[in-house]
Amino acid sequence: MKREQQSAAVRKKILETARKLFVSQGYEKTTTRAIISRAKITTGTLYHFYKSKDEILLAISEDVFEEAVTLAESWAKSNSPALIFALEIGLQLQLCYQEKMIAETYTIAYRTEGISHMIDVKGAIRNSILFKTYNPGFTNEEFLIRTRSFRGMLQANIEEISVTESQTYQNVISTVLEIGLSIFGVPSKERTETIKKALSILKERRSEIDELINNIRHSG
Template sequence: MSDREDQLVGDFPFIPKQERAQQKRNALLESGHALFISKGYEQTTAKEIAANAGVATGTFYRYFLDKRQLLMSLLEDKIEKLLPPEPSWENGNPEARLAELLESYGIRLNHLGLHRVLPELLLKDPGLSEVIAAAKVKIHNRIYTGLQKASELGLTWKDLDLNTLTWSIMLLAENATAKVEHSGNPAEYREIAKIICRLVFPPDILKRLQTNDKNETI
């Protein structure tokens, strides 16, 4: 964990060592997770989290300073899981592989559920905003490096600015899950992957990559 993430979580009032105390703390985490998703962060109180976990409000404050610290504990080590995936361009059918990545990303987001809480929190929590922004830069750099390698192999459009292309890919990928949730159709992942790949590859290159992938799997 980075120093910045340490600051976001902060020092806990008490870290349980006995199993029964750990169970109470875990129950509070599970309760907060469920309530944040169902009610929203601002509408959820520490008292409600405690009641839903079956413990007294004082027990909540024994383990957490406030509901923010509980939420940061839920987000700990999960920041990158909430951000768009890194595509692979060089091997196989990039469209099919990206569609699989986007679908896996959507499943991961829905399992965590915390992406629904972030928008309201980011507006009021500069510290968390900085951490998310830094994580996005890391993913941007990895995607950009992958595009550079593909460009050096002569696979991408020659006249595109790779930095702008990278941010465009991230934006489309980041919103893929919301589009699928709205339409209820997982096939949307394939359509979004198709759009992204057409931004990256000229038609003849994309067709060649797809054909080579089919030939390798026969």
């Protein structure tokens, strides 16, 4: 058990260090040598756990996916699947707007085949759970197709965030959520109410979002 705990601690240290470096200086500029140096581990230790920088990014992407789910569910304070979905996506967009390097890292993750596949598969499972009552006749394949379509649209908007300055980010978030909720069959009136509530919650939670970004910057 002690060895397992030690391994888990080393994995956590690697991912926290890499995440901080990706956010502070960008994924492309971060080398595995820099991760090794900052984490104070040996080259052999890094490659024992992760064979490449892409594998590290994949692990971080999985963690981010789970973190967004957990936060959205806690913030929603309800069983509304539409609101939980809106908060998951809204939070990710908010993070990208507030920290451009997060947007850049998201963009690279979406462009990386293994990671985009993971996002699509996990997202489809997640969306089938959230939206099954709206679409009782949908197969798993139909949820995957719609998830992939939404991911493509979300990816395009995050890529735009990474290269431009925008003062109308709430309009972008609203539009992305409108399209996403529509894709998964949420009725018009519920979409409008859900988006309004999600934006209100994101505004109320701004200090927590700031703290989350600060923790990413200073972890590792």
